[in-house]
Amino acid sequence: MLGCGAMSGRASQRHEAARRGSGVEAAAPGGVYVLSREAVRSVDRGAIDDYGIPGIVLMENASRALAKAALEMLGGRRGKLVLVICGSGNNGGDGWALARHLHNAGMRVVVAAMGEPRSADDAGVNCAVCRKMGIEEVGVDRLEAYGSADLIVDAIFGTGLDREVKGSALEVIEWINGTGRPVLAVDVPSGLDCDTGRPLGASVKARRTVSFVGYKPAFGVLEAQGYVGEVEVGEIGVPIELVERFGTPLPARPGETHRRGGGSGR
Helix, strand or coil: CCCCCCCCHHHHHHHHHHHHHHCCECCCCCEEEECCHHHHHHHHHHHHHHCCCCHHHHHHHHHHHHHHHHHHHCCCCCCCEEEEEECCCHHHHHHHHHHHHHHHCCCEEEEEECCCCCCCCHHHHHHHHHHHHCCEEECHHHHHHHCCCCEEEEECCCCCCCCCCCHHHHHHHHHHHHHCCCEEEECCCCCECCCCCCEECECCCCCEEEEECCECHHHHCHHHHHHHCEEEEECCCCCHHHHHHHCEEEECCCCCCCCCCCCCCC
16 A cells, blocks of 8 residues: 555556556646545644635535546536436445536436435535435435436545445446446546555446546556546645645656646635
């Protein structure tokens, strides 16, 4: 597992190869930052506890970065069908917030919730807003009716997943992959271990991944390339001091320019 110290030569080579092969776009002073699972938690915790940035602000930033990527994938045309599949945690909360933006942009948005977020949590707040807006919601047992969606958003699991995917989550991931539709992954494809790059039983195969805060160690693993698709790093808006403290810099090659993502969260 890649921690916060200096990157080994072998790890650096893996990241360099993956960056060339997966279309990674990112930015940070001096290059891309790589953040392990624990580093992401530390950045989040520091932003909220030490700097006083509300978690819901991070989630809103995440949803805006996702909306930008989603609209690009949809060609900016109104009326397209977007299926957003949400877990019950922060990753799902990002999906609920994204649903609001896409609805406002004129898309037909359908949310399939795999769990009920707690009403007091940031995810619960965004879920409640979507319901007040009348955004369509279906159970995961009705996914078959939306297998031809113009875009599927994977907002099930985030970087915290470290156990094998089983049960209904496994079935949903297999269903997503079986549709053959374009998939946008929130932070990391659901089922992919963000540190090792190995599927935990099964993983969503995304066409595009918006990775929050920085580049995950998994994205430099050859085995992960068939799951992450094109990777784009979106900024969370946290103080750069936190990213520099907990992340591992991956300097840009001579003459290489990285593009900043459009603001994001966990």
